[in-house]
Amino acid sequence: MLFREIIGQESIKRKLIKVVNGGRIPHAQMFVGPEGCGNFAMALAFFQYLSCAHRTETDSCGTCPSCRKHKHVQFADMHFSFPIFSKKQGGSICLEFLEEWRRAVQNSPYLDAAAWRGYMSSDNKQLNIPVKEAADISHKLSLTSYEGGYKMLIMWLPEYMRPVTANKLLKLIEEPPDNTLIIMVANSTENMLSTILSRVQKIKFSRLTDDEVRNGLVTHAGVASPSKVESITRLANGNYWKALQMIQADAGEHFHAFVGLMRMAYKFDMTGLVNWANERNDQGRETAKQFLEYALHMVRQCILGNYTAGQLARLSEDEKGFADNFSSFINDRNVVEITTALEEAYYDISRNINGKLVMFDLSIQMARAIHR
Structure with a gap:
């Protein structure tokens, strides 16, 4: 994901680029914002920029080996955690859904939980980030970096963590292994443990403006009809994922x-x-x-x-x-x-x-x- 592919949020882009170029990167951050604001896309772009071999002052190059791996969600030191349901007795971990996750992210990094549920065909099962996943995260981040740089974790929708899962991750979030970076991407912090919130640096994302949604539909989504652009923009109310869903x-x-x-x-x-x-x-x-x-x-x-x-x-x-x-x-x-x-x-x-x-x-x- 390139910064220029993200709709709006220009001040946050500049801030993150400055952080990388300044060499003072927080080990645990939380990108908080409403659905469709682009906080997950920003986390992807941030880690790609950090890994890029030929980054400029404004963006990743998009062509180096690291960028190509990030584009296909296959960068070896990039790990993901996200809400899942249990496939089998004894519980599941996110690794079991990795192929579905790659398809979902490549389709659109603006997706919401309902769209992700559709990729898993989970019917009416409840989504959560189970306690078994906490152990797998700790194991993956304890390994030596494959690419020779940072080990990175994006936890998407941490509000789906069970309390026992969150408690098992507290020490890892507070004191991760060397050269390890964690970004949590949340829509809300209302139901999250205060002990988690106190251990991360929060960056708040605002809802997109109508002009930003309109520009995204025309420039990035290729919607040519002015009347359709206006109709979608009115209904999307700052949610770019909803806007993308309404194109059809x-x-x-x-x-x-x-x-x-x-x-x-x-x-x-x-x-x-x-x-x-x-x-x-x-x-x-x-x-x-x-x-x-x-x-x-x-x-x-x-x-x-x-x-x-x-x-x-x-x-x-x-x-x-x-x-x-x-x-x-x-x-x-x-x-x-x-x-x-x-x-x-x-x-x-x-x-x-x-x-x-x-x-x-x-x-x-x-x-x-x-x-x-």
């Missing part, structure tokens, strides 16, 4: 599906709601999840419209026209019920519960809620 989606189709749901729910059109649920299910789980995210966005904008006299900032003209007319039916009496129903439907779809049942149940809840 049709925001106009989500809009018409949302309008159809609300109109049939208002009329209590049961036949129409059954057909609507079947159509949503037939489009597949990922499209259904994207629709539910879109619906949550529209509900929020309708509520915003109730308090800002219709001055909605993140809607197209068609969306604004509908929201102006329909926002009175989404109000303080039912907004919690509506958003809860949408969030629960998203959770159920993510857990592989029957899509037809989930969507039909959602439509019934919408019909009840908008008549509050």
Whole structure:
């Protein structure tokens, strides 16, 4: 990963480059930021820059043997730890999922936990970083460097660590072996042990701006349609992974599906709601999840419209026209019920519960809620 391939976060890029060139690299860091902000991509770029044989003052060369190995996630002294599920009795370690991990990272370093779950085909099993992984990390980092430089560990989503796992890693984080660097890449520190947080140097990443997402879609993702860029940017809300997921989606189709749901729910059109649920299910789980995210966005904008006299900032003209007319039916009496129903439907779809049942149940809840 090259620094120039990362969307936004320019001040952090400059800071990390300065750290490497100054030779004063913290042995344990934590890159904390919301989903889709690029903190994992930054960790990859940082370690590639550190390993590059011909780095410049601004980036890795991208062509030396070390850079080529990093590009294919095959640099011998780069180790990864990430949430997994147990494949067998007695537990598993991340090494057992290394091929899936390489495919996921090469596809996009902006991925989230839900996308990673899809690579593992873990069904409904709970993801975590197990205690057995702590022993494997300690073993790998105790070995001599294969490439002759730093040994590096990226722990992705350390908030998935079990407390017993975290406790077993405390000494390693505080006093790692010589020439060993650790970066934890987290979306949240809320559920992490304070003893872990006190042993790392934290760098906070901000949510991407609309301009940064827009530039990423045009320059890096190759989206040519200005209207599509604008539509995706509005819905992504600073999450570049979400933006990448929506490139293949049709925001106009989500809009018409949302309008159809609300109109049939208002009329209590049961036949129409059954057909609507079947159509949503037939489009597949990922499209259904994207629709539910879109619906949550529209509900929020309708509520915003109730308090800002219709001055909605993140809607197209068609969306604004509908929201102006329909926002009175989404109000303080039912907004919690509506958003809860949408969030629960998203959770159920993510857990592989029957899509037809989930969507039909959602439509019934919408019909009840908008008549509050």
